[in-house]
Amino acid sequence: MEIPKIVGAGLVVIGAGIGIGRIGGSAMDAIARQPEATGKIQTAMLIAAALIEGIGFAALFAV
Amino acid sequence: MVLSKKPLHFFIAALVAFLPLVSSANPEVDSTKVAAGTSHAIETAHEESDEPKDVKTEIKEFIDHHLKDSYDFNIFGYKDEAGKQHHVGFPLPVILVDNGLQVFSSSKFHNDNEVAEVNGVFYKLHHGKIYKVDIADGEITMDEHHHATNAKPLDFSITKNVFMIFVVALIMFLLFKGLAKSYAKNGGIAKGAGRLFEPIVLYIRDDIAIPNIGEKHYKKYMSYLLTIFFFVWFLNIFGLTPLGINVTGNIAVTACLALLTFLITTFTAKKDYWGHIFWMPGVPVPMKIILAPIELLGIFIKPFALMIRLYANIVAGHIVLMSLIGLMFVFKNWIGSSLSFLLSFAISLIEILVALLQAYIFTMLSALYFGSAVEEHHHEEAHH
Numbered sequence: 001m002e003i004p005k006i007v008g009a010g011l012v013v014i015g016a017g018i019g020i021g022r023i024g025g026s027a028m029d030a031i032a033r034q035p036e037a038t039g040k041i042q043t044a045m046l047i048a049a050a051l052i053e054g055i056g057f058a059a060l061f062a063v
Numbered sequence: 064m065v066l067s068k069k070p071l072h073f074f075i076a077a078l079v080a081f082l083p084l085v086s087s088a089n090p091e092v093d094s095t096k097v098a099a100g101t102s103h104a105i106e107t108a109h110e111e112s113d114e115p116k117d118v119k120t121e122i123k124e125f126i127d128h129h130l131k132d133s134y135d136f137n138i139f140g141y142k143d144e145a146g147k148q149h150h151v152g153f154p155l156p157v158i159l160v161d162n163g164l165q166v167f168s169s170s171k172f173h174n175d176n177e178v179a180e181v182n183g184v185f186y187k188l189h190h191g192k193i194y195k196v197d198i199a200d201g202e203i204t205m206d207e208h209h210h211a212t213n214a215k216p217l218d219f220s221i222t223k224n225v226f227m228i229f230v231v232a233l234i235m236f237l238l239f240k241g242l243a244k245s246y247a248k249n250g251g252i253a254k255g256a257g258r259l260f261e262p263i264v265l266y267i268r269d270d271i272a273i274p275n276i277g278e279k280h281y282k283k284y285m286s287y288l289l290t291i292f293f294f295v296w297f298l299n300i301f302g303l304t305p306l307g308i309n310v311t312g313n314i315a316v317t318a319c320l321a322l323l324t325f326l327i328t329t330f331t332a333k334k335d336y337w338g339h340i341f342w343m344p345g346v347p348v349p350m351k352i353i354l355a356p357i358e359l360l361g362i363f364i365k366p367f368a369l370m371i372r373l374y375a376n377i378v379a380g381h382i383v384l385m386s387l388i389g390l391m392f393v394f395k396n397w398i399g400s401s402l403s404f405l406l407s408f409a410i411s412l413i414e415i416l417v418a419l420l421q422a423y424i425f426t427m428l429s430a431l432y433f434g435s436a437v438e439e440h441h442h443e444e445a446h447h
Contacts, residue, residue: 039270047431050424054368057375 009059016056020049122389126382129307131191132222134169138306155226159186159193161216169220186216193218224310231297231310235290267292267426275430280437284430287327291320292426295373299418302377303411311421312377314370321370324429329362332436344440365432369425376421380414 027045031038137152154170161184171179177188178196187196189203194213196203203211221229242257253261272281272288298310310316338344340358343351387407391400 043270043427046420046424047427050372050428051368053376054372057371057379060375060379 012059013056016052016059019052023048023052118389118392122386122392126385126389129385130309130312130378130381132224132309132313133191134172134188134220134222136223136226155223156221157186157193158219158221159216160219161195165216187213193220223308224313224316227298227301227308227310228316231294231301234297235293239293263292264289271423271427271430275427275434276437277434280433283331284327284433287323288426288430291323291429292422295320295425296419296422299377299421300415302381303414303418309377309381311373312381314374317370317374320373320425321366324369324432325363325366327429328366328432328436331433333439335438335440336436339440365428369428373421373425376417380410380417384410384414 023045027041030041034041134157135150135152135154137150140148140150142148154168154173157167157169157179159165165181165184167179167181171181172188179186179188185196185198187194187203189211192211192215194203194211194215196213203213206212238256242260245254245257246252267288268281268285272285276284295311301308302311340362341355343354343358346354384407387403387410390403394400394403
């Protein structure tokens with residue numbers, strides 16, 4: 001059966017998308033509150049997003 | 064805004080003016096055929112003798128070929144009036160270890176069978192891999208799973224990817240050697256290309272190495288971090304040129320880069336690093352036993368994620384970009400093709416950003432792992 005595999009990968013990508021979206025949104029909030037900490041927030045944001053992205057890609061390559 | 068409005072207007076006007084030229088890009092099928100066969104001289108010759116394929120299959124094959132490594136360096140291909148495929152490029156040396164060293168040019172594969180004869184031994188190129196065959200027109204024998212059963216010699220060839228790694232290494236060596244000299248001459252003041260690279264080097268030192276590794280230990284890791292950053296960045300940028308290079312999108316290359324980070328982390332790790340893996344301080348004993356295997360697994364997952372992330376990002380970027388370019392030939396009309404042109408233009412810009420971002424993330428995470436390896440913990444903190 002091929003459908004469940006693809007559906008599973010799709011679910012993982014949705015999850016990763018939500019995760020990265022939340023990170024980005026929270027980073028925006030944080031930057032709006034403390035614009036002077038923009039650099040640090042961006043760095044932390046990119047690292048967290050990269051970690052989630054890895055999971056998303058792993059799911060795509062499992063298909 | 065630093066940009067004055069005039070050049071921006073001119074740029075947009077030029078873009079709109081050139082749009083129809085590109086979107087009408089030769090709506091005949093053979094314009095895609097030219098695009099479809101750049102990476103393999105002989106294979107396309109084989110394929111063309113078969114039924115003419117539809118554009119979508121050709122685009123898919125072209126993308127597959129692009130993502131693979133090859134023994135020739137093809138710059139571009141075209142088709143003459145008679146429908147014969149021509150390739151412009153140069154062959155690269157093939158180096159095999161098989162009863163001693165066998166070195167020959169990959170142009171020997173350029174015949175109908177893709178079989179090269181070297182010192183009385185026949186080698187056949189089959190789907191980008193070299194196999195041994197008995198006779199000049201030998202065939203590859205297959206088992207029931209469609210895996211070739213022929214003997215495979217050890218392959219140390221200078222393939223396209225290896226060639227590009229050498230080129231980038233040479234560029235980096237000349238560039239930074241030259242910069243080091245110019246600094247010595249000018250009394251420590253940046254000049255020429257140094258004005259571009261000095262802020263980047265300083266950024267890596269001040270915003271990647273020092274915060275993550277710490278003032279005390281960062282110096283010994285700087286050379287590696289700078290090398291990996293510029294190496295990955297340059298290769299990513301080369302991957303976006305029309306030369307069709309896909310080095311960081313090759314999992315073997317990213318695996319080696321990740322392996323280097325893993326080895327450096329493991330062999331420069333201090334007592335506290337291992338302490339936190341095998342006997343996590345500050346947690347109850349049953350928890351320590353549960354955490355140890357998880358942390359141990361983490362050692363290997365970290366470089367593995369590093370490998371997958373770079374590889375997947377670059378491959379995904381290349382596939383998306385080439386599919387969008389391929390859409391121009393699928394649509395074959397003014398509206399669809401100009402839309403996909405605009406889209407591929409936008410994606411190209413994003414890819415330039417991704418090229419930098421992936422180099423940055425690779426460097427950043429490497430620095431993070433090195434930092435965890437040399438960190439010295441004050442154990443009273445653990446009891447808080």
